[in-house]
Structure formats: C-alpha cells, structure tokens
Amino acid sequence: MGNAVEIMGFTKSFGKFVAVEDLNLSIREGEIFGLLGPNGSGKSTTLLTIATVYKPTRGDIYVLGHSVTREDYIVRKLVSIAFQDPKAMWIDKPIELLTWHARVVGYSSSEAKKVVKEVLELLGLWEHRNKYFYQLSGGTRKKIELAKVLIQKTPVMILDEPTAQVDVLSKHALWDVIRSLKKDGRTVIIATNDMFEAERVCDRVGIIFKGKLRAIGTIGELKDLIPSGDVIEIHVKDRVINERVVENLEEFGLVKISEGVIKVYVNKGEEKVIDIIDMFRKHDIIIDKLMIKEPSLDDVFTYITGAKLRED
Amino acid sequence: MYKKSDLRDLSNIIKWDLMKLKNQKIFLAMRLSWFIVQITVFARVISLIVRGFTGFDYFEFYLLGIYSSLLYTSSISRGYVLADEFDSGIVEYHLSLPVKRSVLVIGRILGSAISALLFTLPMMFVILIILKLITMVLEIIVSIITAFLFSIGVVSFVVLVVLRFKSGDATDIFFGTIDALLIRLSSVFYPLPIIARIAPYYYVALVNPITHFSDFIRIIFIPEYVLYTLNPIGMVMYILALAIGLLVLLIDYYEKKLEAGSWK
16 A cells, blocks of 8 residues: 655745645555644644645645646545535535535436435434524534535545534444545545544544644554653552662653552553563562553643643 | 546536525515616606606616616625635635636636526516517527626626635625726716716726626617617627636636635
C-alpha cells in the first residue's frame, strides 16, 4: 500500500495570519488517520485544502498521486468531505439535498434514490428525510453531512469532526460505520479534538497545534513520546519496601511511593514488567496487585503542546 | 461511476437553482404584489397623465418597462441568494464537488438566469395579454432569448460583486443602492428622447444595459419605437457581449482565484 495523501511543505495563509505552516505529512492508503488539535489549530484548513476548497499558499498536496493545485478536478473525484458545519440552507430537506448530491457525484436517477435510501436508513435518518433543516437537531445535521460522504464512496474520505454534537449512543454507531469504511479499503481522514474518538477509531494520529504538526504516529507511539510513558502501579502485601528495592526500581524509571502503592514511570512498560516482577521476587516481596496504566492521549497532547486540548 | 460528461454535470448544477425556486415564495409574492399594483394603478394613472400632456401612448411603453424592471430585479435577487449561500457555507460544499470549476460557474449562472426567467415569464405573458400582443409567437421567442441573455449578464455581474465583497451586509447595501439607481438611470420608465434633454443622465442611460434590454423588447413588440431609440442590432450585440464577457470573467475567477473562506 502506498500513500493516499502526501502533504509536502504545505503552508496556508489568510492575509497575514498563517493558518498552517510548512506541513509535511503522509497518510497511508487504507488507514484511518486522525488529525488531532484544538479549534483553530489548522486541522480544517488542511482538510479543506485536500478537498480543493482552499488553495495552498505554498507547497502542494497529492491525493493518490494527483496534485491539488494542478489536477484539482481529478482530486475532487477521489476525495469526499463531510464538513464540520453541515452545509445546507435552513429550508432544505435532507432527501432533496442528498438526492441532488447523489446525482452530481455520478449516480443515475434510480441509483440515486436507492443509495440515498440505503444511507439514510444506515444512519437512522429515514424518518427525517422530509423535514426542513431547521427542524433537525445538531447531531442529525452532522449525520446528514456524513451521509454525503457515504453516498459518494470515494477512495479518500474526509470527516471533519464527524461526531461533534452527536449523542453518545449515536457516536458509537458512527464509529462502527467509520471503521467499516476502512474494511472497504477506503482511506479515512478524521479531524477531531475528541481524544476518546481518536483512540477508538484511528490507526494513526497527527497532532497539529498552532498550524504546525507537532507529532505523528500510532496512539501507542505517541504515548511513548512521553518520558516515562507507562505507569506500572504495584501494590505489595506487607506495605514495607526497603531502600534497596527503591534503588533497583529507579533503574527502570521514575519511582513514586504513596500509601504503600509504588508507581514506576517507564517507557514501554509491557517489556519491563517481567524484570520488575523478578526483582521483587529476588527481594522476597510478595506483589498483591500490579497494573500497567497508559497515559491518556490528552496527557500526550498536553506534553507535546503544553496546552490542554479542551478548555473544559 | 465517476465518468460522466460535463454536459450532465452542467445539467445537475442548473438543477440546484431550480430546486431552490420553490423556497423563494416570499420573494415571488413581493414581486407579484408589486406587479399587480403597477399594472392596475400606476401604469394607468401615469399613462393618463402623460397622454394628457404629450399625446404619447405611454401605457405600452410603461408595461414593457415593468417587465424589464422585473427581470432585472429578479436577476439581481440571485445576488442575495448567493450571499446567503456564502453565509451558510454552501459555496464550500459546491467547490468540493467532483465538477469542473468552469462547469460549476456556468451551471450556477444558467440556473440563476433560468430561475429569474421562470419568475418573470408569467408576468410577461400577462403584460402581452393586456397589450393584445400574445399572438406574436416569433416575437415572444426572440424576447425570451434576449431576456435570457440579459439575465445571464446581470447574474454574472451580481456574482462577481458578491465574490468581490464576500460580505452579506456589503452585498445588501450595494444592491439596495444600485437596484433602484440603475433602473432610474435607464429607459425602463422614461423614453430616451426625454432623457436626452439631461446630458449626464442620457450618457449613463446609453451605457446602462437595462436601457438596451428594455428598448430592444419594445422594438420587438412595437417596431415603430425604433424611431425613438438606438440601433436594435447594436443593442442586442451589447446585451450578448455583456453576457459573454462577464461570464468569461467569472469563469476565470472561479478557475484561478475562488476559494472558500474570508466571508465576512
């Protein structure tokens, strides 16, 4: 599998404001890639440029080998996008909007009716088909935006905050739908500021902050970027730990002891846990309970950018 | 699945505007009310006054002017529709569709021009019935083609302005001002020989496309009116040149410069 999207030295400015600066990024074919960052970090600008809605100020982006600056028409046939803000007038009806969309993306009249019905049913929206947009909830509007992409069935699909405003139950259903796209061999790019969503859905994640890519990798790789990335929490039976044990533990990483609970901050905890257990055995200390805890992606984001992902 | 002709794309884009027509009931009701008041009250009263002073039959002149005015304001109203679409981010959606930018812009302009024409055609037929001109089939066809070209020119101008301002408020103010001004600075309601008495007014009216359209429509249905205005071939060429010229400018803008964002 090659790269579905190659972003090369991409910069986008609006007047003096630089939204994205010198971004270099490769997104592999068939993966679900998450662009993670707070509002205003440059995620949407990047995605909109991949979809040829914006033009790069500098650099270029290639979608399956086609340049967004020189072959934008071809790129638009390969990419579909569900926008962050649903694109419809308040007086539009989902069935009309989606049927028109299906016709524009290449379906015949009868095929359009069929695929729109299938997608609306898949997303649980069939009963809302004839309502006006102003009568729909924010979550339902977001699903209609997603429906456009599901109808279009392009090799590369962009979902800009696909589950924002969507209720928890529907979120899980939508994540299933998104994962099913990967099974169909499609490349899915998701912009999100929801850590849980990124962890649940994405194969790899790029952290973007203030217009610059700060880190990229699998969730595990990103967590390993934090020194002492895993936390090994050890509860011992008699709660007595001598200095010698502490010294030995410090060879693995930072050690903190509180109320008889030992916390060792290590990289790649799963590889070191056996050695730690052996060390305790040598000291004849019985381990009551041992857990390896991962830092959250939120911790990773905070560590890399020095900022909180969400104000709340 | 993604192989389709540009013609098919064009037809689908045109359908966007036609699909939205039914959403403009309020605009249609407003124009219809204006039209009814014009033909039942103002046209008759003003014609009586003008006939009393000059002996000139102003009724035909005025009613055909009303049609020109209606078509112009309906075409201009597309500017408001487009500004609304910018506000709602529809333009971003359209720019992301697998359609060539030139096809997109031509489709939107043709769709808007057809919409404006559909809005006004029933009123045109009412005028022709009142003036007992409804049997002039060939003339009606020529007038519809001319109206379509005129509407293309106006809509292209409107879209260029909307894209230049990128502001719903600025668009409202601009069109609110020029809408009334351009109608007054033309031969829509005043014959050119009368306007000719005020030099600056006359020169503005000469370059105003609404003058060319309204007088050409009059010549089609009232051939003797040719004595009071400009060369009809010149007028229709002016309308055609304006439609093509502005559309080409707009295509160039869509292909090379247009992108989403910066909408105020």
